[in-house]
Amino acid sequence: MKTKIAVMSLCFTTLMYLVLSVSVSGLLAAFPTVPANTVMLVLTLPNLVGIAGVLATPVLAARFSRKTLSVWSLLLLLAGGAMCLLFHDSLPMLLAASTLMGLSYGLVSALFPLLVNANFSGEERITVMGLCSAMLQGGRLVTYLIGGVLAKDHWYDVYDTYLFAAAALVLVVVLLPKDRPSASRSGADSASLRSGSVWRLALFSMAFACLYFLISTGSSLYIEGGGLGTPVLTGWLSSMFCGVSGIAAALYGRLHRLTGRFTISIAFGLVGAGFLFAGRGVSLAGIVTAFLTSALAIALFTPWLMTAISDAAGTSDAPTATAVVLTCVNLGYFISPYVTGPLGSLLGGGCAAPFAAAGAASVLLCAVTAFLCRRRLFT
Numbered sequence: 276m277k278t279k280i281a282v283m284s285l286c287f288t289t290l291m292y293l294v295l296s297v298s299v300s301g302l303l304a305a306f307p308t309v310p311a312n313t314v315m316l317v318l319t320l321p322n323l324v325g326i327a328g329v330l331a332t333p334v335l336a337a338r339f340s341r342k343t344l345s346v347w348s349l350l351l352l353l354a355g356g357a358m359c360l361l362f363h364d365s366l367p368m369l370l371a372a373s374t375l376m377g378l379s380y381g382l383v384s385a386l387f388p389l390l391v392n393a394n395f396s397g398e399e400r401i402t403v404m405g406l407c408s409a410m411l412q413g414g415r416l417v418t419y420l421i422g423g424v425l426a427k428d429h430w431y432d433v434y435d436t437y438l439f440a441a442a443a444l445v446l447v448v449v450l451l452p453k454d455r456p457s458a459s460r461s462g463a464d465s466a467s468l469r470s471g472s473v474w475r476l477a478l479f480s481m482a483f484a485c486l487y488f489l490i491s492t493g494s495s496l497y498i499e500g501g502g503l504g505t506p507v508l509t510g511w512l513s514s515m516f517c518g519v520s521g522i523a524a525a526l527y528g529r530l531h532r533l534t535g536r537f538t539i540s541i542a543f544g545l546v547g548a549g550f551l552f553a554g555r556g557v558s559l560a561g562i563v564t565a566f567l568t569s570a571l572a573i574a575l576f577t578p579w580l581m582t583a584i585s586d587a588a589g590t591s592d593a594p595t596a597t598a599v600v601l602t603c604v605n606l607g608y609f610i611s612p613y614v615t616g617p618l619g620s621l622l623g624g625g626c627a628a629p630f631a632a633a634g635a636a637s638v639l640l641c642a643v644t645a646f647l648c649r650r651r652l653f654t
Contacts, residue, residue, distance in 0.1 A: 279403060281451035282390045284443040285345055286410040288352060289383045291440060292321045292376040294418040294433045297510035299495035301430025306366055315612055317369045318492065321377035322608035328381020329601040332389075333594035335382075340454045341390055342447070344382055349444040351379035356437030363431035381605065385597050388581040393454070398528065401582060405527030408577040412524060412570070414439070416517035423510010430506075472587035472653055473596050477603035479539065479647075480580055482640055484607030485614055486633045487546055487576075490569040492612045494562060497626045501557035512563065516570040523574035530575065538579040539653070540645040545572040547637030554622075554631025565630060580604075583653055 295302065295318050306314050328348075335344055355375035362368035387407055395403045422433035495509045523530065534541050549568025553561035584596050618636070619629030647653060 277450040278390075278394050278452055279406070281345075281447050281449075282387060282394075282403075283407055283410040284446040285349070285383055285390075285451075286387050286407045287414040288349060288440045288443045289380060289387070289411050290415045291352065291418050291437065292355070292373075292380055293318075293415060293491055294422040294436055295430075296491040296495060297419050297423045297513055298426035298430040298433055298506050299492070300499045301426055301506060305364070305430060309366060312613070314366070315492070317366070317373050319609050319612060320370060320373040321380050322488075322605045324374050324377025325381035325384065325605040325608075326602045328378045329385045329598050329605060330381075332382055332385035333598050336386075336389065336594060337456050339456055341386060341393070342451045342454055344386055345390075345447050345451060346444065348379045348382040348386065349440055349447065351375045351382075352440045353437060353444070355379065356434045356440070359431055359434045363429075381601075384601050384605075385594070388584070388597055389594060390451075391581070392585055401531065401578070402528040404578040404581050405524050405531075408524035408527060408574060408581075409521040411577060412517045412521035412574065416514045416521060418514075419510050419517060420514030421510075423507050423514065426506040426510065473584070473599060475647065475653055476580065476583055476587060477600045479640065479644055480576075480600055481603035481607035482636075483539070483543060483546070483576060484604045485611045486543075486550075486637050486640075487569055487573060488608045488611035489550065489615045489629055489633045490565060493615065493626075493629050494566070497553070497557065497562050497630070501626045503557065503559055503562070512566055516566040519567065520570035520574040523571055524578060527574065527578045531579070534575060534579075536651060536653070537645060537648045538575050540641050540648050542572040542576040542579070543637050543641035543644055545569070545575075547634045547639075547641055550630045550634030550637060552634075554627050554629075554634050557625075557627050561627070561630075587653065 299318065302317060303311055303314055332344070352375070355372040358368055358372035358375070362372075388404070391400060391403050391407060417439065418433070418436040421436050425432035425435055494513065495506065498504050498509050498512075499506065531538065545568040549565040553565035555561060580600070584600050587596065615629040615633050618632035619625070622628040622631050
């Protein structure tokens with residue numbers, strides 16, 4: 276039980292850097308003379324830098340214990356949050372802070388499935404992976420809810436929520452059992468790099484991340500730019516549906532029995548349906564539906580992906596395969612606004628157009644992955 280608590284507390288902090296998504300409009304307003312795409316790097320840069328953290332994890336795990344790496348990752352996250360609070364008027368410092376957050380995010384993203392695989396097996400592994408995914412969304416829920424209220428006065432006050440990372444640090448230090456560096460084959464010798472299943476996981480996971488992430492980068496502009504509400508509403512909706520996602524992820528062990536090998540196809544279908552509805556025109560019902568379906572989709576996708584990597588690559592190659600797949604996932608998150616934005620402009624632009632474009636692409640990928648799942652090409 277102590278190990279579960281420690282791992283889940285670590286997962287709780289993984290997506291905390293996304294708290295800024297409830298105050299994108301405030302961030303853009305703070306730097307009116309800087310191009311919006313440049314300013315948005317403060318939010319998207321952690322996903323790009325996270326690739327370095329992901330790729331470094333197999334190498335570091337062979338030299339340092341997983342507990343040590345967990346502590347380092349939390350310290351990096353806390354340092355990044357402190358920099359944002361202290362130097363919120365300096366874009367270079369904000370980007371530097373995002374770099375630290377990205378390293379933390381990358382390390383934790385690759386560490387928690389390794390911790391689960393190392394300490395649990397069989398049905399318990401699937402159940403714990405679902406609980407960890409629930410905690411990912413739980414961290415977003417709490418920070419979005421509190422961050423949305425804090426952002427009412429100053430956009431950068433959202434980083435006060437990083438006090439939760441300090442609590443997680445204490446739990447990890449006290450409860451996570453000591454372990455030794457894990458031996459694994461090098462990337463050059465790993466059979467996972469020659470596995471078609473792993474590369475298919477990487478490709479379609481990157482596509483899913485790219486399309487799904489619109490709910491984080493586009494919801495604030497959809498709500499506030501469309502005149503539907505303030506950052507408080509964005510934060511409230513984000514946190515509420517993170518709660519929905521967390522509940523669904525906690526039930527993943529049962530849901531997986533229903534979705535089976537078609538889980539990723541269903542996840543694409545949920546994103547597509549919700550985004551297409553939101554893309555019909557700016558409306559509260561539209562964005563609520565997009566939040567709901569994307570919340571359910573990510574609750575299915577995350578634990579499915581983490582268990583699918585291990586199934587496709589095998590235990591000995593899991594660290595390298597995890598690094599490969601999560602690198603592509605983070606790349607998908609990073610390029611999301613630079614893909615969904617131009618796609619939306621093809622449909623006439625506006626707050627709703629990116630959702631319509633991403634929804635159409637998700638429906639197409641739903642069909643493609645359904646064919647692949649039918650032929651069992653992801654394992």
